[in-house]
Amino acid sequence: MxxxxxxxxxxxxxxxxxxxxxxxxxxxxxxxxxxxxxxxxxxxxxxxxxxxxxxxxxxxxxxxxxxxxTRALSWLREEELLWVGAGMTMDHLTTWAIENGKSGLEWSGGLPGTVGGATYMNARAYQHEMSEVVEKVRVIDFSGKEFFLSHKEIQYSYKKSIFMEHEDWIILEVGLKLHDAPIDDVRTKTEACRRDREQKGQYAYPSAGCAFKNDYSHNLPAGKVIDEIGLKGFSIGGAKVYEKHANFIINTGSARADDVIRLLEEIERLVYEKTGVHLEREVRIIR
Incomplete structure (x- = not known):
């Protein structure tokens, strides 16, 4: 290395x-x-x-x-739990689940990112989330101390976990609990999610997926709020609010990070000014 x-x-x-x-x-x-x-x-x-x-x-x-x-920390080990290296892509894992008739991750078919990232942020789609299958996580902190966290200790909630409060922790591997199911059933459901994402144009442009969290307590999907004030297609530099999904900010090919940051700030300002809603960012900015 x-x-x-x-x-x-x-x-x-x-x-x-x-x-x-x-x-x-x-x-x-x-x-x-x-x-x-x-x-x-x-x-x-x-x-x-x-x-x-x-x-x-x-x-x-x-x-x-x-x-x-963490991308090279990619492995699978079947014990009482299915232990998966943090760097394995979710797409690789769902392909393995299809081939082995393991159910519980069909909703994540086509989901970008890694198992560690999905565990960190409690990735969610199609009314399901990562917390449904995570049982245990192996962690190391920046001092070199290693430990395991149980499902309860991870303190999962909507797109949130204890990992977000500890930037000095690295997820090494994740213990998942999947259950047996007919291979054809797992394949059908997983590929339906993959196709839906593709049909919605989620892979057409570079993006970070949803830019803002939904407020389910008030039934306020962020994309709906952004769309209703007419921001689809709104752009700054090479960054644009996607016409097919108002909660996606896309890189049209020439965007700089500063374009995206300014666009995020402007969306937040306009949404609050016109609706009184405070949007909460989902995308993490590292400076």
Whole structure:
């Protein structure tokens, strides 16, 4: 494993935007994670954890510190639980679930990002969420201490978990509880979700998926609120509110991170000004 310098981050995220990492590495084993964390402590480097990059926006310019990508932490181990490396993509996992007749993740068919990222943010779609299948998570903190968290200790709620309160934690692997089902049933439901995402144009442009959280307590889907005040197609620089999904901000090909940030701020301002609703961001911005 190498520690690389001045690594472009635009090709590490689904937004395809961002500056450069001062230092970057991609450990493939838990021992390598321990090693790079000790190296970061010795050099007093800031540490930034990157999964699949599907819910993150790196600012333009130099991102100081060490970016640790978990993408190579990709494995499957069947015990009492199905243990999955944090870097495995959700698409890879759902393909495995189809081939092995394991049900519980059909809703995530075609979902971008990694298992670690979906666990971190309690990914949700089609009235289902990651918390339904996560039983246990193996974690390491920046000091090198390893521990396990139970489902209860993760404190899941709508697109939220305890991991969001501890930026010095890295998810290493996730213990999932899936159940047996006919392969054809799992395939049909999973591929239906994949097709629906494709038909809605979710892969047509680089984006980070939904930019804002829905407010289910007041039945206020963020996309509906943004659409109703006429912001579909509204753009700043190369960043635009997607015509097919008002809660998606897309990179039309020339967007900079600053364009997206300014567009997010303007959407928030206009929505509050016209409706009194405070939108809560889902996409994470790293400066």
């Amino acid at each position: 190498e520690i690389l310098q001045r690594v472009p981050l635009s090709d590490k995220t689904t937004f395809q935007i961002g500056g450069e990492a001062e230092f970057f590495c991609e450990p493939s084993t838990i021992n390598e994670v321990r090693y790079v964390l000790s190296l970061a402590r010795q050099n007093t480097w800031r540490v930034i954890v990157l999964g699949g990059g599907s819910n993150i926006l790196f600012a333009d310019g130099l991102i100081q510190g060490l970016v640790i990508s």
